Amino acid sequence: MYSTMTKEIICMMEDDNLHENMIDFCRSQYANNHHVLNLIDEFDRDYALYSPITWYTRDGFLYKMLNKALRINDIKPLVLLHNYIRHLHQQLIELQQQSIQKEPLILYRGQQMPIVEFEKIKNNIGGLLSISNFLSTTAIVDVAGIFAGHPLDDQTISCILFQIYIDPTVNTFPVANIERYSYFGEGEKEYLFSMGSVFRIEKVQQRDEQVWLVHLTLTSDNDSMLAELKESLKSNILDQNPLLMFGGLLIQIGEYEKGEYFYLIGLTMESEPSRLVTIWNQLGIIYSHLNQIDEAQKCYVELLQIKQKYLDKDDPALATIYNNIGTIYHNQGNSQLALEHFQRALSIHLANPESNYEYIAAEYCNIAAIFIDQGNLQEAFQCQQRSLDINRKYLPSNHPYLAQSYYALAMSLYALGRYDEMFEYMQKALSIDKQSLPPNHPQTQFHEENMKAVVQRMFERIAAGSIIIDDS
Numbered sequence: 001m002y003s004t005m006t007k008e009i010i011c012m013m014e015d016d017n018l019h020e021n022m023i024d025f026c027r028s029q030y031a032n033n034h035h036v037l038n039l040i041d042e043f044d045r046d047y048a049l050y051s052p053i054t055w056y057t058r059d060g061f062l063y064k065m066l067n068k069a070l071r072i073n074d075i076k077p078l079v080l081l082h083n084y085i086r087h088l089h090q091q092l093i094e095l096q097q098q099s100i101q102k103e104p105l106i107l108y109r110g111q112q113m114p115i116v117e118f119e120k121i122k123n124n125i126g127g128l129l130s131i132s133n134f135l136s137t138t139a140i141v142d143v144a145g146i147f148a149g150h151p152l153d154d155q156t157i158s159c160i161l162f163q164i165y166i167d168p169t170v171n172t173f174p175v176a177n178i179e180r181y182s183y184f185g186e187g188e189k190e191y192l193f194s195m196g197s198v199f200r201i202e203k204v205q206q207r208d209e210q211v212w213l214v215h216l217t218l219t220s221d222n223d224s225m226l227a228e229l230k231e232s233l234k235s236n237i238l239d240q241n242p243l244l245m246f247g248g249l250l251i252q253i254g255e256y257e258k259g260e261y262f263y264l265i266g267l268t269m270e271s272e273p274s275r276l277v278t279i280w281n282q283l284g285i286i287y288s289h290l291n292q293i294d295e296a297q298k299c300y301v302e303l304l305q306i307k308q309k310y311l312d313k314d315d316p317a318l319a320t321i322y323n324n325i326g327t328i329y330h331n332q333g334n335s336q337l338a339l340e341h342f343q344r345a346l347s348i349h350l351a352n353p354e355s356n357y358e359y360i361a362a363e364y365c366n367i368a369a370i371f372i373d374q375g376n377l378q379e380a381f382q383c384q385q386r387s388l389d390i391n392r393k394y395l396p397s398n399h400p401y402l403a404q405s406y407y408a409l410a411m412s413l414y415a416l417g418r419y420d421e422m423f424e425y426m427q428k429a430l431s432i433d434k435q436s437l438p439p440n441h442p443q444t445q446f447h448e449e450n451m452k453a454v455v456q457r458m459f460e461r462i463a464a465g466s467i468i469i470d471d472s
Contacts, residue, residue: 025077025080040061107166203215244266293332345359387408
């Protein structure tokens with residue numbers, strides 16, 4: 001899902017004047033490799049003479065650098081390569097549209113992968129497999145079998161043959177036969193999937209003693225739950241400047257330092273107060289997550305000065321700043337000032353019928369955190385319940401913000417001694433985290449670590465006799 005959002009942002013960047021930036025970046029990556037530098041010179045000089053697919057299939061620097069960046073979601077090189085990525089993606093779309101393929105298609109891909117990664121596929125039958133990079137396949141099973149190879153003596157590697165079923169009547173992910181444009185010509189019946197394709201894992205079985213066969217079905221990108229979640233997440237980062245959209249996406253996936261890079265660039269590009277407001281606010285959020293509290297506070301002060309100059313004192317836009325400043329005070333241990341700012345933000349939003357429901361839910365949650373600090377446990381629970389009710393009403397059931405609400409309510413229930421309910425909501429939070437966030441996301445790690453800590457504290461309290469287990 002996040003790779004699909006990356007693709008959509010890249011395709012919005014229609015600046016064909018940045019070819020020189022792309023070439024400079026490529027040269028910087030291979031500064032000491034004279035053979036590749038000669039290929040880059042050729043790529044620079046003859047770019048328009050050959051198709052994007054021809055350049056991609058040539059045994060050179062481009063596909064390796066491109067797919068590595070896509071695979072690890074390294075946004076900086078993707079921005080610098082965005083013209084080529086967009087051209088390659090568009091050519092695949094055009095070839096797919098020209099295709100007369102009406103019958104289901106079976107494609108194959110052979111590869112080796114670490115056993116630990118393959119186990120994740122084996123344990124996710126019926127689930128989705130998202131491929132962030134461009135993916136080469138063939139219609140000839142024996143060709144794919146060559147790439148599956150043999151494990152030899154390496155006990156950490158699995159040999160995999162993927163069999164991919166495509167129904168052209170429902171598929172909307174770009175995939176096309178590229179033989180006509182391949183640098184190596186025809187013969188391998190090569191098909192190329194564009195970045196961000198999503199497959200359903202149907203079955204995993206042993207093909208022979210050395211090779212596993214994984215049956216995949218290319219999904220439609222109209223999967224209702226994924227589409228609803230993606231649109232909800234995308235609405236939070238929409239911006240006329242794609243670089244700022246990348247910054248917002250990086251915040252969502254927990255890559256805060258990388259997100260900072262794009263918003264700092266944004267400060268040099270934008271001059272309109274309304275644009276600067278967005279940038280300063282996002283930088284403040286980034287620095288808060290990085291625990292750089294002083295830097296976050298500077299951003300919010302700058303932001304508040306801009307907004308107070310141009311907005312009415314009860315404008316809903318000011319409420320977000322008050323809420324964020326409240327977070328700073330809370331992190332500094334000043335609960336009373338934090339509470340005053342949270343309540344001021346909430347009162348502004350509640351007085352405006354057009355206020356964003358997500359902000360109201362967040363403000364109730366923040367007020368609840370202060371009440372817990374102050375020992376007002378019942379008031380905290382009521383605020384968390386209001387926050388959860390709002391998010392349940394407006395957000396998709398697998399939205400990461402909903403996981404935050406479930407976790408926050410679980411903490412209120414823990415404080416109240418309602419442990420069975422606490423564990424129920426913690427499990428709901430972790431379930432959404434694992435469905436909807438990238439692996440190793442800070443939110444997932446935070447929830448998992450805190451759940452372990454809570455369990456440990458409960459065992460200690462049971463051992464000390466301060467918690468009595470009712471066996472009746």
